Amino acid sequence: MPHYRLYYAPGACSLAAHIALEEIQLAGLGDYATTRLLLAAGDQRKPEFLAVNARGHVPVLSFRVDGEAQTLTENLAILRLLAGRHPQAKLLPADAVGAARAWEWLSWLATDVHAHAFMQVFYPARYAAEAAAQAAVEASGRALLRHCWQDLEARLPRQVLDAGAGAQGYALGAFSLVDACLIVFFRWARRYGFAPQEHYPRWTALTQRTLARPSVQRVFADEHITLDDPLPARSKPAVSMSSFGENAA
Ligand SMILES: N[C@@H](CCC(=O)N[C@@H](CS)C(=O)NCC(=O)O)C(=O)O
Numbered sequence: 001m002p003h004y005r006l007y008y009a010p011g012a013c014s015l016a017a018h019i020a021l022e023e024i025q026l027a028g029l030g031d032y033a034t035t036r037l038l039l040a041a042g043d044q045r046k047p048e049f050l051a052v053n054a055r056g057h058v059p060v061l062s063f064r065v066d067g068e069a070q071t072l073t074e075n076l077a078i079l080r081l082l083a084g085r086h087p088q089a090k091l092l093p094a095d096a097v098g099a100a101r102a103w104e105w106l107s108w109l110a111t112d113v114h115a116h117a118f119m120q121v122f123y124p125a126r127y128a129a130e131a132a133a134q135a136a137v138e139a140s141g142r143a144l145l146r147h148c149w150q151d152l153e154a155r156l157p158r159q160v161l162d163a164g165a166g167a168q169g170y171a172l173g174a175f176s177l178v179d180a181c182l183i184v185f186f187r188w189a190r191r192y193g194f195a196p197q198e199h200y201p202r203w204t205a206l207t208q209r210t211l212a213r214p215s216v217q218r219v220f221a222d223e224h225i226t227l228d229d230p231l232p233a234r235s236k237p238a239v240s241m242s243s244f245g246e247n248a249a
Helices: 014-026 075-085 096-122 131-155 163-168 177-191 201-211 214-223
Strands: 003-008 031-036 060-065 068-073
Touching: 003 014, 014 031, 014 075, 014 177, 014 214, 060 075, 068 075, 075 096, 075 177, 096 131, 096 177, 131 177, 131 201, 177 201, 201 214
Parallel strands: 003 031
Antiparallel strands: 003 060, 060 068
């Protein structure tokens, strides 16, 4: 049975891979252990983690293929590996069009939403040196995110609102990696004051359905997170372009 190790930070984008691994484990298809990093404490920049991923990012997945150790970085690559190695876990639609729809969502979330918009809100000091310019960067990220949330809500199918939709009440009908990612962004949106629960009924209903899954319950307990965790105060003011990681997800 395949065995994995996931390097993760609580509530970070690694949460989607954590949920995928738990789905695989609950289905009896593989097992995993975790190494926890605290981004606010700078664990991602410590030599022992940089030896695992020189980019200083979670998630990282380690596993063996034919006895040989492999280390895989990048969220989408990790999700792709887990879905491809464990088709019985049904983490992606089996048909080509359905799978492409999933990647349409996943790539948009990883690029436009995470790498482009959210990074400006998380780390304005990486984009500008002066406090006023940093405030403008953050405001730009927030405006982009509001647009993303409207786009996201409009693209979710109406049936996610049906209380009786059950196992077909997810973003693509059946549960998939898309839902595992959407709950990460819903939690971030709450923490950063976008109040998605007040403005986006489809995304909220979908999140509640995803949250009720045994895999998600277990992972949230394991990471010691909830949907309602408040944002901790920044440990340092965002004043330096070399100030990385002070405002983690
Ligand atoms: N391109 C990477 C980005 C991963 C990433 O940004 N991870 C964040 C957590 S959500 C991180 O580790 N941040 C630490 C830092 O930037 O110092 C991926 O998609 O996996």
